[in-house]
Amino acid sequence: MLQIEHVSKTFNPGTINEKKALIDLNVSLKDGDFATIVGSNGAGKSTMFNAITGAFYVDEGEIVLDHENITYKQEHLRSRSIGHLFQDPLLGTAPHMTIEENMSLAYLRASNSRHSFWGRSRKKERDFFREQLSLLDMGLEDRMKNPVGLLSGGQRQALTLLMATMVTPKLLLLDEHTAALDPATADKVLALTRKIVAERKITCLMVTHNMHQALELGNRTLMMDSGHVVFDVSGEQRAKLTVDDLLEKFKDNVGKQLDNDRILLSNS
CATH class of the missing domain: 3.40.50.300 (P-loop containing nucleotide triphosphate hydrolases)
Structure with missing residues (x-):
């Protein structure tokens, strides 16, 4: 590989x-x-x-x-x-954008989808993001409209890991x-x-x-x-x-x- x-x-x-x-x-x-x-x-x-x-x-x-x-x-x-995670949890996400917007950007960067873009995610994609977030067991699936800057370091790093791998x-x-x-x-x-x-x-x-x-x-x-x-x-x-x-x-x-x-x- x-x-x-x-x-x-x-x-x-x-x-x-x-x-x-x-x-x-x-x-x-x-x-x-x-x-x-x-x-x-x-x-x-x-x-x-x-x-x-x-x-x-x-x-x-x-x-x-x-x-x-x-x-x-x-x-x-x-x-x-290539997915890449850094030691600093602040480096993997955009703090002023919402969880949904961060995930949408990561998804579109790595996938072949050309049918949506950040800020206008389709319901199918939002449901997919929610499903992925539930895997973290941190309650973030209910905070998708919240800015990432409000999350703790651990939550941001877990989210970054998810963003780097949701499209394998x-x-x-x-x-x-x-x-x-x-x-x-x-x-x-x-x-x-x-x-x-x-x-x-x-x-x-x-x-x-x-x-x-x-x-x-x-x-x-x-x-x-x-x-x-x-x-x-x-x-x-x-x-x-x-x-x-x-x-x-x-x-x-x-x-x-x-x-x-x-x-x-x-x-x-």
Whole structure:
């Protein structure tokens, strides 16, 4: 479903601020893979996501999604088949628009429908939105005319997840999408994530700072450092790993300890 081949990206080349963010990055995902990603700050996790979504063009290499080379495809065209959630719940929705209007925009962006547009949703679509919102079990189906800015962070993140998946994407990118939420809300959004990804068999990449989640969620775990993947484990080998094993694998492959405080605290 996804092939990232020999991708490199350098920001501010030739200046004192030069940063090699991705270096000969290679990642391959099969249809239905759910891979978690861990790594230190600056390892290239979010940069890889932005390369996939088209936030910038890479310097070298190719990105292929479902047999289509999207390396130089425009970002808004990629968004029709790629769902993307950020750590900040405020980034995924338009606060001054209603829940219905936000959902309508997301639906029309990803679907092939040309029979409606935001602000003039047909009853069939409104009923579909209400049905989808009821899955969240947050009562939002009765607040469709309310501005999204009135929702809590957890409600907005759950709504963003729903908007990204109600038309099943080819690829779902989750960039620490529960990290800014309180523990109870984070658990609820994470449970919803697992349910949606499993039921719709969505190919998914999820960045997390929680090492336990990295081993418990999905079917693969990737570790990144200095712009490339340093460890990739799945199957029986992954099932036998503990968090301490994973940290030791990082040290063995990189030659240093993982120095991300948030990750280390999640292991305590």
